[in-house]
Amino acid sequence: GQSARKSVDYILLDTKYGRDIGKNWNLFTALNFQSQFGKGYKYDVERPDGSIYDSLVSKFMSPAFLTSSWGAEWKPKDFFSLRLAPFAPRFTFVLDDDIAGREVMPGEGPYGLDIGKNVRTEWLAFQAFADFNKDLSEHVNLKWKYLLFVNYQNINPENWDHRLDLTLSTSVIKYVSFQFGGILIYDRDQDEGVQLNQFLNIGVSYNFQNYKDDE
Numbered sequence: 151g152q153s154a155r156k157s158v159d160y161i162l163l164d165t166k167y168g169r170d171i172g173k174n175w176n177l178f179t180a181l182n183f184q185s186q187f188g189k190g191y192k193y194d195v196e197r198p199d200g201s202i203y204d205s206l207v208s209k210f211m212s213p214a215f216l217t218s219s220w221g222a223e224w225k226p227k228d229f230f231s232l233r234l235a236p237f238a239p240r241f242t243f244v245l246d247d248d249i250a251g252r253e254v255m256p257g258e259g260p261y262g263l264d265i266g267k268n269v270r271t272e273w274l275a276f277q278a279f280a281d282f283n284k285d286l287s288e289h290v291n292l293k294w295k296y297l298l299f300v301n302y303q304n305i306n307p308e309n310w311d312h313r314l315d316l317t318l319s320t321s322v323i324k325y326v327s328f329q330f331g332g333i334l335i336y337d338r339d340q341d342e343g344v345q346l347n348q349f350l351n352i353g354v355s356y357n358f359q360n361y362k363d364d365e
Contacts, residue, residue: 238277262339
């Protein structure tokens with residue numbers, strides 16, 4: 151009985167430059183951008199007169215997060231890496247004035263911004279980014295990414311931001327692929343609770359190869 155609703159809508163662009171300083175370690179600087187493609191809504195909101203509507207709460211660049219991180223990366227295996235950035239300034243953008251003008255808590259706007267402001271800057275911050283991508287068997291692959299962000303000016307663990315993306319892929323049947331996974335987010339600037347999404351994807355996959363394997 152519900153209207154069509156999107157499930158996963160995520161843009162993640164990440165670029166990094168590093169220099170080796172020893173076995174499994176390098177110094178790096180990285181730029182990380184996160185946003186979404188389409189509009190997001192808080193559904194079935196009740197007006198004072200009792201009528202129901204869907205409230206627009208997000209869209210492309212509302213919000214968007216741009217983080218510049220500087221630190222050291224540990225990569226003990228090809229399938230796993232961990233970045234630790236003690237200096238990671240982050241910029242939060244909410245370019246839609248209607249979304250930016252909402253009061254989500256007394257005296258506070260959405261996504262940690264001041265009401266009516268379009269940009270929030272957090273200069274003194276720490277970021278950790280872990281990336282795992284490994285074939286568990288010939289037909290099974292496990293991927294997960296974990297992102298931690300801590301503002302030094304608000305060091306209380308309750309205010310740390312966490313995001314975990316996990317995907318288990320398998321292709322037991324030829325040309326048919328299955329993906330199981332989920333996304334977990336804890337960010338008090340978005341919601342006081344834990345946000346959780348689970349998914350199951352079934353699709354068709356076919357690999358093209360324009361070279362011969364070595365015999």
